[in-house]
Amino acid sequence: MNAPGAIVVGGGLGGLWASLRLAEAGFPVRLFSLFEVKRSHSVCAQGGINAVLDTKGERDSIEQHILDTIKGGEYLANQPPIKSLCEQAPGLIRTFARMGVTFSRTPEGGLDLRLFGGVKHRRTCFAGASTGQQLLYGVDQQVRRLESQGRVEKFEWWEFLSLLIDADGRCRGILAMDLRSLEVRAFPAETVVLASGGFGQLYAPKTTTSTNSTGAAASRVYQQGAWFANGEFFQFHPTAMLGHDKTRLMSEAARGEGGRVWVPRDPGDRRDPTRIPERERFYFLEEFFPAYGNTVARDEASRAIWRVTRELGLGIGGGDRVYLDLTHLDRRFVATRLGAILEIYRKFAGSDPLDTPMEIFPAAHYGMGGLWVDFERDADGGMRPGSARNHATNIPGLYACGECDYAYHGANRLGANSLLSASFSGRVAGEAAANYLRGLDPARPALAETVIAAERRRQEAINQRLLSADGEENPYTLHQALGALMTERVGVVRDNAGLEQALDELDRLEARLAQVGLGESSRWANQTLVFTRQLADMIVLAKAVAASALARDECRGAHHKPAFELPIPEGSFPGDPEFEDYRARWRENNTRWLKTTLAEYAALRPRIHYQAVDLSVCPPSEPRDYR
Template sequence: MTAAPKAIVIGGGLGGLWAALRIADAGCQVRLFSLFEVKRSHSVCAQGGINAVLDTKGERDSIRQHIVDTIKGGEYLANQPPIKSMCESAPGLIRTFERMGVTFSRTPEGILDQRLFGGVKNRRTCFAGASTGQQLLYGVDQQVRRLESQGRIEKHEWWEFLSLLLDEDGICRGITAMDLRSLEIRAFPAEAVVMATGGFGQIYAPKTTTSTNCTGAAASRCYQQGARFANAEFFQFHPTAMIGTDKTRLMSEAARGEGGRIWVPRNPDDARPPHSIPESERFYILEEFFPSYGNTVARDEASRAIWRVTRQMGLGIGGSDRVYLDLTHLDRGFVSKRLGAILDIYRKFAGTDPLSQPMEIFPAAHYPMGGLWVDFEPDASGGMRPGSLRNHATSILGLYACGECDYAYHGANRLGANSLLSASFSGRVAGESATNYLKGLARATAEPSERILTEEVERQTAINRRLMESDGSENPYRLHRELGELMTSKVGVVRANPELEMALAELQTLRARLGSASLGNSRAWANQTLSFTRQLGDMIELAMVVARSALERDECRGAHYKSDFQIRIPEGKFPGDPEYEDYRARWKANNDRWLKTSVAEWRPDGPAIRYEAVDLGVYPPTDPRDYR
């Protein structure tokens, strides 16, 4: 009897679970690897919701508008066929989640409720209170467990991906991984591998909303073995993260969507309690800067506005990096029902009640739009051709990527609540593509040679041995904090070329210093410092890609902002006015030069950056006002 083709999925979040589900459903054998129990994956931290056009509010929303909002929110930098297919598939995904048992919030009439999210004017975000990601993940996990009980999926929790197994032709033939308890390193042959390992916000730690496991190490290891990495310069800073000494914690964009207002006292020396400051003496930042969208403006605009008010205008609370996110004017029962999860987080870690006193927040690194480069095949309708082997394939044959670790859907900036959608949709697509790739292989395909497996295991074992025997003077945790401070200060919300050049030089220094790291712990059981130190080296490699890509791109687009290259629309001028036409010419010249995907390839001395065209076939930009 012919054995079922084998696939490996790395990552137990929404993307990874969907990929595993689709591959196993098609009759292929799946091994699923995760750093921890899959129900702890970072998808559970997504709070606000998932976008889909259901128009339950009767606002005449349309799938076309969802496509346009996503394209425009990403400043036209994402290939448009994948976006079109994702938005068209969103309503069906919501219905599938319902059948899986996900308990979405509903109106008193029993209809699926939908809320506003930043960057849009229609309520199209489905949600489950303020713990939507958790509910979606648990729903898919139940389906995966069903297949696991049938022996079609085999879970390897508490295992860390170390490297790809590449044969003589550079084709992916499996992975090596380490048991995080015993530190045993093993090779796992497979005919296809799907990476679904999330983002890399930890390069900005501690000023990041992401989990300590969001290091990007797995994607970085693929990049260092030859996979391309795209659009790394675009990193979204979430405007509303609560202040903390250990890390920042996300206060969902749903707080703004439900009526939360961001403000500071007009007098920075005003020491009165916030409820004692009258309306006339409050500066409602987003409402004054963006009267059309107000507090639901897109995240990059909100983050830069807060940065401007605090850093440039000196109007932060008490002159510091803090502003108010105010929910106190809203009905307490309504807010508790819709935002209960984030209210509990704030109460626990700040010690105050957001329903009685405004929250204190500031932007924090949140979501990378960049990730592993993945391909797609367009169809005649302008979307992706279903089932194509090219969809979500990386530049390494046999390796696919999905979820936050790919770059495919968000361009220069991600719309809020499109993350859970893109993770679910891309996981499903990557699983289907990997399945068709497996079924297209000749069944006579031989296992990778024993030499390839043995040599790679020996190489990885030698890395562990060198680190555990090192008697250097550098503390890896101190180096990580220096990395986060460097990236936050020089490659953050607002960027400038001199600082980016300094950042690259300092990153090279950090890379060299890491070679002298001392673990301070040589035990051969559950050695967390060993795993962390390895990941730190991979974080530095990705930080270099971010900084180099940001230095090369001399423009302002989405989450990448260089004030020296800002092209402003002349106020009060319209088509036909000389000033406006001059602006239009400069805008077109900028797009001719920079409306391209940046693609990084690993080199020993630092990343090499090239650019490739973006597929604009669905909704091309024709006028500067398209961006407004």
């Protein structure tokens, strides 16, 4: 028989790498994307991609990259995948370079490196401030080569609706909808790799993510039985530009290249920031975290901004704003290294960051949580190369990679590890799916036509119901309500009463959505229909996030409940009785909470249970201390 086919959902770095590896292994690939592949959200990543190359002679090491990633994630990620991620990062960078990616280089021609948050060594490769775009275009060219040979077929402007699952519970393909004609079609396949990105639109408009980052695809497979892991850990990027329509990311590279975050010491100071002398400025990150200063990890930086503005009332003009200042740096240096973000700020704020400090505030940026995926550990303590278990979900035949999986970041993602994990996980998932296909029984029966017909009828019925709905609720208004709710109740700082209220309000939003009216019944390119379907799945996913946050009574990484905080006693250091008591309580807390949260879909509220974390590389011994 012909080689069994594979389907990849998502055309970002994860999906392209998975497609590349599957096609190179000899399997025909159909690649589905909501839009042209080159518009995938990976292009928005600005600052860089991590790998230990040590071209600056700082004695950086792969072991240190592993430790930084493990500790930055508060020990909550399984460690064998992290070990392999960091070990293979230098080779991945060299592969990108051979693909033609235009990395920034030193005058001598070597790969340049910059500093990113949560680390003390420069290990971030970059292409100006548009690194994600350059990486995506490099891999896309390789996929296009295979496409020209008939080994990859792209379905752009198609949306994933659901999995086709046989009587044995195996994934055997997908149902997808043509976003132009609204045709619903079945695409049988023997394996599916989901690389559909993140779910930042749960927090819109106060999110840096694309309007297509709804998490709907992940929510749909979650509703079909896939586990959703660590949903409570959502990173708020500390330096986002404020805007009426959305917030726009001002890359962490701005801090890594010497940018400083501050507010006036006098909250009533209305002077132009360039006229406020140094002694009257509060460089709070440098004072709160002297060991790291402005390059402290994102979760700490975001909470520090929250504290300064919301608790101390020191925000610019008394509001939710602080300064990110580049004006003290060499203008030519900044323009060369950060040109892309400078142009974004000039366009949408109307001022030049080279002349006056930018105004920024934390915004929802990246979900560390996602679909649960497996791995197989090898004798060296990393992931066994090529194992069919790597990046497999709990639904046989379904794999997940990129931002829609949970595997590499634990409770908090270090900057510039996202492009690395997206690329690496896509490559691993493609290789694992290829070996899964090789292990299938050649005599397996085809997927029953009754299964395909039943699922198609179900999906078409949803479309028909929405097209004929004449309720009074507007889906876009409901989305605004969802974003406001999640930002306020499941945001930078949380408490159990607010999370209970969030779950109750999500139930009410779900009920209101049942009374929706689209305002149009067109069967051609009906964007309101598409969005309303996505919104229903976003509300379901928001329940998993809120329920996971409610269940975890601790502070860890991006999940912060002050009622359960274990603060380091002020002025104490290792050896002091106060610090040793704190260390003992930290270890006791780890015994209880150092576990992966798993959410299983249920009609009313998700079922939450826990799974032990693999700590075989670096067991936790010391609390993270950014002082």
